[in-house]
Amino acid sequence: MRETVLHGANDIRLADTPVPELRDPTGALVRIVASCVCGSDLWGYRGVSKVDQPRRMGHEFVGVVEEVGTEVRTIRPGDFVIAPFMFSDGDCVHCRHGVHTSCERGGGWGGADQDGNPVGGGQAEYVVSPFADGTLVATPGVPDDDLIPGLLTLSDVLGTGHHAAVSAQVGPGDTVVVVGDGAVGLCAVLAAARLGAERVIAMSRHADRQRLATEFGATDIVTTRGDEGAAEVLELLGVGADAVLECVGTKESMHQSLAAVRPGGRVGYVGVPAGGPELPIRQLFSNNITVAGGVAPVRAYLDALLPDVLSGEITPGRVFDASYSLADVATAYADMDSRKVIKPLLRP
Amino acid sequence: MRETVLHGANDIRLADTPVPELRDPTGALVRIVASCVCGSDLWGYRGVSKVDQPRRMGHEFVGVVEEVGTEVRTIRPGDFVIAPFMFSDGDCVHCRHGVHTSCERGGGWGGADQDGNPVGGGQAEYVVSPFADGTLVATPGVPDDDLIPGLLTLSDVLGTGHHAAVSAQVGPGDTVVVVGDGAVGLCAVLAAARLGAERVIAMSRHADRQRLATEFGATDIVTTRGDEGAAEVLELLGVGADAVLECVGTKESMHQSLAAVRPGGRVGYVGVPAGGPELPIRQLFSNNITVAGGVAPVRAYLDALLPDVLSGEITPGRVFDASYSLADVATAYADMDSRKVIKPLLRP
Structure with missing residues (x-):
């Protein structure tokens, strides 16, 4: 599969890597349907924050679940899911307080889980989500294509x-x-x-x-x-x-x-x-x-915001004013960096 | 009358001055029944904050109204009143938002009003309150003496x-x-x-x-x-x-x-x-x-807290663990400074 890797300032490349294997019994393998570039992705890209080693990029995505671990209870293969920009177990004291971004076992996409195992990024074709039940939110049924941008904003910006x-x-x-x-x-x-x-x-x-x-x-x-x-x-x-x-x-x-x-x-x-x-x-x-x-616990807001996006009551997907195929991810970064576009949507 | 004046570090004195005259039509002359020393009074006393000129002290007091200006509507002579630690007009945009400490025409006891006229302090026998209707809160009837300490905490600390x-x-x-x-x-x-x-x-x-x-x-x-x-x-x-x-x-x-x-x-x-x-x-x-x-808009809380003090539901007056006559105000400062007492009450 293809995944986006930042090698240094102004150096975004697509890597060709194997589809990740699902090993964690609480995880899920997700085929990514749409992702996007975040303003914070530009920090490393611009050289504002240092890139010590190649980093797998993307922390906002929606997709379809292909496979779940043996301990996953609520998320099922075939579910269309929204991934918050950080993963979280959903049942530690901080998650129960609605501060999923401070989850005791949580972390960021493109980083690592608590055991030090690497976790993929969202600007890719597939990713394995840790804590599928705690992290992912399934929509009722598979949404129409024109709802995808709006649902994707639930990952982060909305x-x-x-x-x-x-x-x-x-x-x-x-x-x-x-x-x-x-x-x-x-x-x-x-x-x-x-x-x-x-x-x-x-x-x-x-x-x-x-x-x-x-x-x-x-x-x-x-x-x-x-x-x-x-x-x-x-x-x-x-x-x-x-x-x-x-x-x-x-x-x-x-x-x-x-x-x-x-x-x-x-x-x-x-x-x-x-x-x-x-x-x-x-x-x-x-x-x-x-x-x-502070860093937004978007997972906590998904239940409240999702119905309004599904019903069309709000149309936050309009912040995506340009769409790119994953092959053109470097152009997407450049166009966002130059403020040519507000927010680029990526389709694998 | 006697009033407390800070002349410099460790230099608290009683001055003998005329009872202030009520000139402002929105003001009220109050005979002070009880006042106290605040932790913030100790800043100048300790030399932590500089005392450029003699300063009239005290911003927490309760008393009985002796006289009101011609434009005062709600406060009447004979009322027992609680004075918040800052005066406020009660009807500017900030007072209406409950942030009386940011009143457009408000200020501090021992300082000056908007026109630059000096305003007395609370560690004295009498004081003229600007904006009597906006600032002072009258109790229903004259309270029993044992309620005085509790009512005095409504000025500031409670x-x-x-x-x-x-x-x-x-x-x-x-x-x-x-x-x-x-x-x-x-x-x-x-x-x-x-x-x-x-x-x-x-x-x-x-x-x-x-x-x-x-x-x-x-x-x-x-x-x-x-x-x-x-x-x-x-x-x-x-x-x-x-x-x-x-x-x-x-x-x-x-x-x-x-x-x-x-x-x-x-x-x-x-x-x-x-x-x-x-x-x-x-x-x-x-x-x-x-x-x-931030600086507490205690005026905004008086309506909610006063009934609980009057009913004895709460007994915040117990923070006063020592009582002094105004003549002994210098001792009261020294005892609070040395942490011998938590908070000294002063009786004129």
């Missing part, structure tokens, strides 16, 4: 945008600002609107993303950034927002977020802190600003 | 401990750790128990404070500190706590709090950050730890 909104306690009537217009930011707009926010201000400088944000429920667009952008938010609302969803992860985006929230408001952040600053506790203290969020 | 618990979203069944065994920490124990926490672990090394913590609802006492203390919490609970209430404000106490919370847990902090560290965002991100709190 759940992550939703986590920003939930962490910021977004509720009916709230005013919300979304910082970041990548796929996660756009999904955060959608999530905030879904949770009943009255005003959703998307901060974006790109016409195509502004358009999608508006279709996802943004009521206002602010095109300026930093203190200028925050001032424009205050001008629009008369005061800072009840909630700000930080979906970038840089020093500048967090600064902008803290400047745009009202006293007593909440910042929900899901942008992986890229060497970002520590949080300014005096500013938070004086203004009673809550900071919540 | 509301502040409660703010830590509310910020950390403490609810029924939660496991809670309280860092800090001063009056605020002890009130946080009480607040957590009142909100239904199942386990409340008080971290304290002092027998008298441990005893009071237990009476306030602590189920466990941990006498160690730092990483050792956090490890003991994890040993007791099997995992970090659902909520940690940080009631100190130092670098060490925040470190200990973050080490004692479980992934996905919440740290509610009310300890004024004393030059403390910035918050370690990578640690928060990886573990989905919420950090919330």
Whole structure:
């Protein structure tokens, strides 16, 4: 089979390897139907994070189960499944608290399991999922092809945008600002609107993303950034927002977020802190600003979000504005890196 | 009248000054019945924060209204009132959001109002309250003398401990750790128990404070500190706590709090950050730890807490373990500074 391997900065290649064997009694072999490239995949690709050894890529995918281990109880061969961006056993104390990303035996695709055995990535033709019952979520029946992009967002970006909104306690009537217009930011707009926010201000400088944000429920667009952008938010609302969803992860985006929230408001952040600053506790203290969020436990949100995707109530799959065959994965990386596309979908 | 003035480190004196005149039509002249010394008063006293000019002290008091301005609607002469530790107009956007500490026209006792007119402190015989309707809360009738200490805690320490618990979203069944065994920490124990926490672990090394913590609802006492203390919490609970209430404000106490919370847990902090560290965002991100709190908007909590104090359902007044006449205010400061007493009550 073919799988995507990052060898170093700007060096993405397809490797030809055997289909992985299912050895773990709790695992499942999945034939991948669709996967995609994540903003965080670009860190190694751009050379921002160091690539010490070749790394199997991809942590967002949907597929069809080919085979399950002897101890698997709920997932069956033939199931169409969604894989969260981290695997988790589903029954440790942290999973039971809904924090599957802190699972005691969990880990990341393209990494290794608790015993040190390598785990494949999602930008491939097949992968073996550890803890199939805890990790994978099966849809009722095999979905129509046009639902695939939406279901794929449940792997990461929709759940992550939703986590920003939930962490910021977004509720009916709230005013919300979304910082970041990548796929996660756009999904955060959608999530905030879904949770009943009255005003959703998307901060974006790109016409195509502004358009999608508006279709996802943004009521206002602010095109300026930093203190200028925050001032424009205050001008629009008369005061800072009840909630700000930080979906970038840089020093500048967090600064902008803290400047745009009202006293007593909440910042929900899901942008992986890229060497970002520590949080300014005096500013938070004086203004009673809550900071919540982190690496999104998307597994915990799948039950709530899946029905809305299946029913077409929400259409997060629209964040995929380009589709590539796996053979063209290097082009997909390059196009995302240059911001030519918002998020590339990959078909094996 | 006599009022307490801090002239510099270790230099607390009583001044003899005229009873303040009520000039502001929204204000009220209050005869102070009881006040107290706050841990934060000790900063200037200890020389930790600089005292540039003599400062009128005291921001926690209860008293009887002697006179009200022509525009005051709800507060009347003869009312027994509780004063939150900051004054606030009660009708700006931040007050309406329950963040009275960010009131657009509010400020601190012993400081100045928005027009720059000096505002007296609470460690005195009389004080003029700005925005009487927005700031002061009247009890139904004049309370019995034995209720005075409890009512006085509504000025600050009970509301502040409660703010830590509310910020950390403490609810029924939660496991809670309280860092800090001063009056605020002890009130946080009480607040957590009142909100239904199942386990409340008080971290304290002092027998008298441990005893009071237990009476306030602590189920466990941990006498160690730092990483050792956090490890003991994890040993007791099997995992970090659902909520940690940080009631100190130092670098060490925040470190200990973050080490004692479980992934996905919440740290509610009310300890004024004393030059403390910035918050370690990578640690928060990886573990989905919420950090919330700040300077407590105690005015917002008065309606909820007052009935429980009046009914005797809770007895937060027990944090006052010594009483002084105003003439002995310097001794009260010295005794609190040396940790001889938890919190000194002052009677004019």
